[in-house]
Amino acid sequence: MDHEQVELLAIGAGPANLALAVAIEEMAPADFADKTVILEQHDNIVWQRGMLLPWTQSQVSFLKDLVTMRNPCSRFSFVNFLHSTGTLHDFINMASFLPFRLEISNYLEWVAQSLSRVEVRYGRRCERIEAIRSDDDVITGWLVWLSDGSAIAARTLVIGAGRDPHIPEAFGDLPRERVIHSTEYSARIGQLDPAAPHRIAVVGAAQSAAEMLWETHQRMPAAECSMIMRAIGLEYYQTSKFTNERYFPSFTDSFYSARPENRQRVLQEMRRTNYAGVTPELLNTIYRQMYLERLTGTQRLRMVSAVDVASARIEGDDVVLDLVDRIGGLNDELRCDVVLLGTGFERSLPALVRNVAALVGVERFVVSRAYRAVMPPGVTANCYFQGTNEESHGIADSLISILAIRAGEIVNDLLASRPAEQSLAAAAAAAG
Numbered sequence: 001m002d003h004e005q006v007e008l009l010a011i012g013a014g015p016a017n018l019a020l021a022v023a024i025e026e027m028a029p030a031d032f033a034d035k036t037v038i039l040e041q042h043d044n045i046v047w048q049r050g051m052l053l054p055w056t057q058s059q060v061s062f063l064k065d066l067v068t069m070r071n072p073c074s075r076f077s078f079v080n081f082l083h084s085t086g087t088l089h090d091f092i093n094m095a096s097f098l099p100f101r102l103e104i105s106n107y108l109e110w111v112a113q114s115l116s117r118v119e120v121r122y123g124r125r126c127e128r129i130e131a132i133r134s135d136d137d138v139i140t141g142w143l144v145w146l147s148d149g150s151a152i153a154a155r156t157l158v159i160g161a162g163r164d165p166h167i168p169e170a171f172g173d174l175p176r177e178r179v180i181h182s183t184e185y186s187a188r189i190g191q192l193d194p195a196a197p198h199r200i201a202v203v204g205a206a207q208s209a210a211e212m213l214w215e216t217h218q219r220m221p222a223a224e225c226s227m228i229m230r231a232i233g234l235e236y237y238q239t240s241k242f243t244n245e246r247y248f249p250s251f252t253d254s255f256y257s258a259r260p261e262n263r264q265r266v267l268q269e270m271r272r273t274n275y276a277g278v279t280p281e282l283l284n285t286i287y288r289q290m291y292l293e294r295l296t297g298t299q300r301l302r303m304v305s306a307v308d309v310a311s312a313r314i315e316g317d318d319v320v321l322d323l324v325d326r327i328g329g330l331n332d333e334l335r336c337d338v339v340l341l342g343t344g345f346e347r348s349l350p351a352l353v354r355n356v357a358a359l360v361g362v363e364r365f366v367v368s369r370a371y372r373a374v375m376p377p378g379v380t381a382n383c384y385f386q387g388t389n390e391e392s393h394g395i396a397d398s399l400i401s402i403l404a405i406r407a408g409e410i411v412n413d414l415l416a417s418r419p420a421e422q423s424l425a426a427a428a429a430a431a432g
């Protein structure tokens with residue numbers, strides 16, 4: 001069967017592949033951009049769909065948008081978005097470097113709509129990838145199967161589909177209606193009656209867990225909200241300007257060339273700068289509320305710290321969490337109606353990356369400095385990974401901080417590895 005063919009197929013229209021689309025339009029020949037397609041499973045572009053709460057802010061400067069650090073004159077900058085949508089004066093007057101999450105989400109949608117050559121296709125979920133083989137059994141391309149049963153062929157793939165939610169084993173057997181992971185929070189929390197006296201357990205000690213706790217407490221005035229964590233208590237994000245320099249794109253070089261054990265140590269040291277903390281503002285807001293509730297004898301917020309959730313089960317109409325105290329070793333249980341999981345994302349590679357690895361017969365890919373999977377002999381097709389290279393490229397890999405620069409690095413690599421006959425054809429076409 002003949003399938004549609006494109007030059008580059010990018011899976012996922014999140015910030016990573018949108019930054020790539022911008023870099024392709026600005027750096028690659030027009031014939032390359034015209035044959036680049038991005039697939040997005042949803043019908044629109046929304047940043048952090050599950051946690052797009054109106055009061056939440058981005059944690060990085062608006063200058064670390066999809067393009068400014070690579071090309072400050074670009075029409076795709078966040079500042080141009082504000083200008084184009086008539087909101088520049090308001091934003092300046094807020095005097096904050098940190099836009100609301102909603103503003104970043106609107107910016108991403110505006111970027112997607114402003115692309116003139118790269119095409120974003122909505123409502124197209126990539127289900128699986130097959131290898132395209134030549135007569136002499138060389139893998140020369142990829143065939144990407146979509147949820148509507150159609151398929152698209154491409155020589156180069158870019159997988160930027162985010163990471164898979166982490167649901168700890170203990171919660172695996174609970175019925176779906178009793179467990180909400182943060183990636184589904186916005187879509188599902190509205191299904192609970194806001195006036196009912198729900199008993200809510202929020203599991204986790206980082207930003208997403210704290211945001212769910214606060215949002216639930218605010219939207220359900222009769223609910224009791226307990227936050228359950230392994231840590232001995234909530235911690236601030238580490239926000240020192242000194243450690244933040246490790247998020248500069250230039251640090252990727254030092255990290256990439258370091259020995260594996262040193263990379264691991266640095267990642268461990270940097271955990272509190274990204275994963276294992278809460279913004280000082282939110283942490284203080286929650287603490288103040290708990291203080292007031294104690295003072296007035298109306299306690300609805302509770303911290304259950306230094307515990308492991310050993311198992312979770314249904315008993316009657318209750319969800320029962322079996323807790324083991326990490327200090328005294330005692331067992332306890334907590335009864336609730338619904339569990340909210342702020343347990344982050346899987347550390348293992350996402351399913352699509354594992355799919356490509358299985359096709360070419362490798363256990364685990366080595367990824368080049370330019371984010372290209374190093375393929376074994378007998379594979380001429382390329383595949384790039386965005387957002388899943390923390391172990392080799394550093395903690396900023398899943399963040400917005402380095403996207404503008406990374407997109408430029410990928411495009412340079414793509415153009416350098418483009419078969420010569422295609423570049424010649426493009427030059428001939430350009431020459432008329």
Ligand SMILES: Cc1cc2nc3c(=O)[nH]c(=O)nc-3n(C[C@H](O)[C@H](O)[C@H](O)COP(=O)(O)OP(=O)(O)OC[C@H]3O[C@@H](n4cnc5c(N)ncnc54)[C@H](O)[C@@H]3O)c2cc1C
Nearest residue numbers: 012014015016040041051058059125126161162387399400
């Ligand atoms: C709550 C939260 C807040 C965050 N805040 C910040 C912040 O302030 N600053 C920061 O730098 N980082 C932040 N991050 C990190 C975040 O990972 C990055 O900001 C950014 O979203 C990563 O972009 P991405 O394109 O790699 O992945 P994603 O944003 O996850 O986008 C992936 C896209 O791929 C689509 N997709 C997935 N699978 C398929 C498929 N099979 N077929 C088709 N499409 C598919 C998804 O629908 C989605 O649109 C935050 C993360 C979370 C969870």
